[in-house]
Amino acid sequence: MSADASSSPTTAPVAGAPIPSILSPAYRATTIGMVALVSLHAFEALAVAAAMPTVAHDLDGLRLYALAFGGTLATSVIGMTLSGRWSDQTGPARPLWLGLACFVAGLLVAGFAQHMPVLVLGRLMQGLGAGAISVALYVLVGRSFPEPMRPRVFAAFSAGWVVPSLIGPSISGLIVQHLGWRWVFLIVPLLAIPAALLLRPALRQVGVVTAGSTGRNVVPWAVGASLGALALYIGGQQQGWFAIALLGPALAVLALCSWKLLPTGTLMLRRGLPSVIALRGIAASAFFGCEAFLPLLLQRERGLTPVLAGVALSLGALGWFSGSWLQGHQQRGWSRRQLLQSGALLMCVGILATSLAIQPGIPLWSAMVGWVLTGLGMGLIYPSLSVLTLSLSAPEHQGANTSALQLSEALGVATTLAISGSLFALFLDGREVLGYLLTFAIMLVLALSSVVVARRI
Structure with a gap:
């Protein structure tokens, strides 16, 4: 396949012409298939989190409870790395199909598991497959959609996460209660395979741009x-x-x-692509670090029910989607750097306001507004970094660089959660308020660092 044929499978919009809809006939099947896979991955992650206490009880596996969660994050690192290399060498089709096979096999192993170690094995397979799929989808966006359309595609990806965030845990509870926890795992393959089949025409059109090294x-x-x-x-x-x-x-x-x-210069915050990749890890660590401790704070210290604490997290998800939609449809001509700086500042203000919930005299609505602002900032940052990574990458390096982008997030979030969790555990002796202050201070420092790094894009 020639370079032109593989790198431009669809016609790019003419300069000055309206940007085509991502649901126009030429792109509809690809968009629906990709967003469906993203949504199913999000639903699986959230639904399993809600069902895991029941799973651990039924399989007598409380000692492996943490491993069932951390294992998927750990093996996704391998899936992302392999998928990035394969996408550059052979195109995104091979890693996507292999990733889907591994993801589905992991779901089946977990769904039919009779012992907790077998379920953990299934979770490890899921992480390996999910990591491969996520990178392959990014490369598919880069090779199937013209650059002006990519912000809207990534906004659609955000929407694919928001809906499961709102309804996933509730649906999971109903499935566990009426069908049994095994169907939380077994129902996803029934939907994932048809969604992936929608991508076959687009995958046939894209391939190797050049013979990658x-x-x-x-x-x-x-x-x-x-x-x-x-x-x-x-x-x-x-x-x-x-x-x-x-x-x-x-x-x-x-x-x-x-x-x-990671690319050379990432850990040193070198200007350009290295700072783009570093910012993904820093900003994601700040957001997901807060998200991990906010429900605990709201339930234990402010007396909210689990349902209301979940509603609070949903407000952040809605803020994220709003920011993502805005960056894809804004008409002011803001540059990606301006969007990143605005998003980082919003995260700083939002995390600071959210942390005020530690004080009993502060109204909870102020903390909720803060969490919405944090989500709004993340919505401006997250897809902008995806767009920039594809724009700053030669087509034959899109796989490796998008892999690095997601590796930065996975490694950053894992490190932040482990360190903040260990520090918080030191204060579980009646000094929990100090523990919350310390953990939120860490996230605020990360958000402030995002402001600085955004200036290096």
Whole structure:
């Protein structure tokens, strides 16, 4: 296949002409298929989180509870790395289909598991497949959609996460109650395979832009990062010297592997693409770090029910979607750098306002407004970084660079949650308020760092 045929499967909009809809006939099947896969991945993640207490009880697996969550994040690092290399060498079709096969097989293994170790094995397979799929979809966007359309595609991806965020846990509860927890795993393959089949025409049109160089073998570093992330996650659930014994070596392994996996200059915040990739990890760590502790704060310290605490998280998801829609449809001509700086500032204000919920005298509505602002800022940042990564990458390097973008997030979030979780555990002796203050201070520092890094894009 020639370079022109593979890199321009669809006709680019004429300069000055209206941007085509992502649901126009030429793009409809591809858009629906990609958003459906994103939504199913989001639903699976949220639904499993809601069902896991029942799963652990039925399979007598509370000791492996943390591993069932952390394992998917750890193995996704390997899936992302392999998918990035394969997408550059052979096009996104192969890693997408292999990733889908691994994801579906993991769901089936988990759904039919009779023992907790088998279920954990299924979860590890799910993470490997999900990581491969996510990178392949980004490459497919880069090679199927003209650049002016990409912000709207990534806005649609955000919508694909918001809807499951709103209804996923409730639907999961109904499935567990009336059908059994196994169907939380088994129902997703029934929908994922038809969604992926919608992508076959687009995948046939895209391929290898040029004969990509295999470069150095990064698979051992990906495996090392996966093991480091897993040890970090497990260590974050421990206390005392055992936690320190796990966290120290895990952080060292993660730092070394990240240095080898991410583009040169990423950890040094070099201007351009390295700062784009670094910002993804920093901003995501700030947001998801807050999201992890906010429900605990609202329920334990402010007396909210789990349902109302879930509603609070949904407000952040709606803010995220609003910001994502805005960056894809704004008519003011703001540059990506302006959108990133605005989003980072909104996150700083939002996290600061959200953290005020620690004080009993502060009205809860102010914290909720803060969380909406945090989500709004993340909505401006997240898709903008995806657009910039594709724009700043040569077509033959889109796989490797989008893999690095998502690796930055996975490694950053794992590190932040493990460290903040361990620090918070030190104050579970009647000094919880101090623990909350410390963890939210960490997230605020990360958000402030996002403001600085955004200026280096």
